[in-house]
Amino acid sequence: MRGQPLITAYIALGANLGDREKNIRAAVTELAATEGIDVVRMSSILENPSVGGPAGSPPFLNAAVKIGTSLGSHALLHRLLEIETQLGRTRREKWEPRLIDLDLLLFGDQIISSQELVVPHPLMHERRFVLQPLAEIAPDAVHPVLQMTIAGLLEGLTEK
Secondary structure: OOOOOOEEEEEEEEEOOOOHHHHHHHHHHHHHOOOOEEEEEEOOOEEEOOOOOOOOOOOEEEEEEEEEEOOOHHHHHHHHHHHHHHOOOOOOOOOOOOOOEEEEEEEOOOOEEOOOOEEOOOOHHHOHHHHHHHHHHOOOOEEOOOOEEHHHHHHHOOOO
16 A cells, blocks of 8 residues: 555444354454555444344444555445445345444545445444444544544433
């Protein structure tokens, strides 16, 4: 990745089907093996109840990773989707149980709004299962729209 400036980005990982921890660790391994991506730090893996999905959905394991990347935001998104597919994810309905879920949370301090990608992730500030692992590895990262730190967003959350 010599010569290209690295952008710091944060990715949320979740899984509630199959060997959840193995799926999350396999996704991180795939990220680390991707040219143009350096995995800098990974949070603990935390268990959380399923939110927003069909009733009775199994609980999730969630984590977050900090990466340095020379990829553009859309190229990174496409790589995340490729990794999900490689690990067996299929998409049928929104918020269904899944083997792996990779969400681009923050991409530097950029605000991106395209048909394909919205960054910062539009629901991250409302979700404890995203903010808690993210705050572990990046408490001082700033949400570029809300202008609050991740630790501040987590602190301000009501139970969810």
